[in-house]
Amino acid sequence: MRRDYIRSTLLIFTSIVIGVVGWSGHVLYLPVALGFPVLWSISQTRLIAALVSAGYFLAASRGLPQGVAAFYSSDIWPGLLLWLCASLSFVAVHTVLWTKDSGVRPFRYLLAAIIMSIPPFGITGWAHPVTAAGVLFPERGWWGLGFMTAGLAGLVTRVWPAVAIALTGFWLWSAAIWTDPKLPEDWRGVDLELGASLGREAGLQRQRDMIATVRGAADDGARFVVLPESALGFWTPTVARLWTSASGNTDATVIAGATVLNATGYDNVLVAIDRNGGHILYRERMPVPGSMWQPWRSWFGGSGGARADFFANPVVSIGASRAAPLICYEQLIVWPVLQSMLHDPDFILAVGNGWWTEGTSIVSIQRAVTTAWARLFSKPVVTAFNT
Structure with a gap:
């Protein structure tokens, strides 16, 4: 015994x-x-x-x-x-x-x-x-x-x-013989250290600071610049016009996280912006359960929380390439990346807003998991995180 x-x-x-x-x-x-x-x-x-x-x-x-x-x-x-x-x-x-x-x-x-x-x-x-x-x-x-x-x-x-x-x-x-995945040519992922203010501070000065960051990357030769999840805050016509006008004298395309309000809550998305305008590129398939995705609200006639699209938009087209987007929580679970790989994308695009993980290994785990999947399928990877 x-x-x-x-x-x-x-x-x-x-x-x-x-x-x-x-x-x-x-x-x-x-x-x-x-x-x-x-x-x-x-x-x-x-x-x-x-x-x-x-x-x-x-x-x-x-x-x-x-x-x-x-x-x-x-x-x-x-x-x-x-x-x-x-x-x-x-x-x-x-x-x-x-x-x-x-x-x-x-x-x-x-x-x-x-x-x-x-x-x-x-x-x-x-x-x-x-x-x-x-x-x-x-x-x-x-x-x-x-x-x-x-x-x-x-x-x-x-x-x-x-x-x-x-x-x-x-x-x-x-x-x-290990080597990390390569960065796709002409792409640049921008990591930020703006803490909890990212996505919550929506003032004009913050948007101008972001635009300056993108311009700096574009001046270094990047044609596609990726900003973290929630970088733009709420995606509104005003924000779209500001960023489109700022893109008028550059060839760079910006891929950035944003929030889109709808009748029942909101979507956590990636938007693509260039001199011709901006549009929603990707809607997150699996937001964080509990803190973002709250399906029980609708069961009792309420609203709010992020919408889960589960098996929608596994790959997106950006220029001449096709990307497998993974926003934050999607990097920790299995089916989003495997669903995307079924469509044989050209690379993985992983973004996150991990300010709340300070003192933990969560962001490091997200990076490690994304790297492992990228190496398995021999795909380049672009990452952009805020901490």
């Missing part, structure tokens, strides 16, 4: 360590997350499998309580509540599908992995081990994703040590 208790405690503790290290924000550490399927499979009981799942997920998403407290300017308790609620789907799926039967266990785990990749459960499908495919099998595309899927299935079988050794070999080889 004492031995079982020690083993169970060790499994739970190890799952926490795997969550912390694997999701530390360093792209080459992502394969550490592959330890979770092993721990899940060797759990002695369904309860231990649930605790292992909870330990891994809560450790991987540990920045959420602090980030929510900063976002709402509140104490830590709302963040803790959201943190625990977000873990419920991950824990429930892996608890229900856990089994002692080694013959069906790989199919059960793959089913759990699929469920956590797509809506509705995939809405909170953070820390998905499949993300490590880009590190283990760079430039292998869908074949690499298939190899990774087979590896995940192998890690929950009795021969998991041999599978783990093989995957470790791929990991070490990839780390030895």
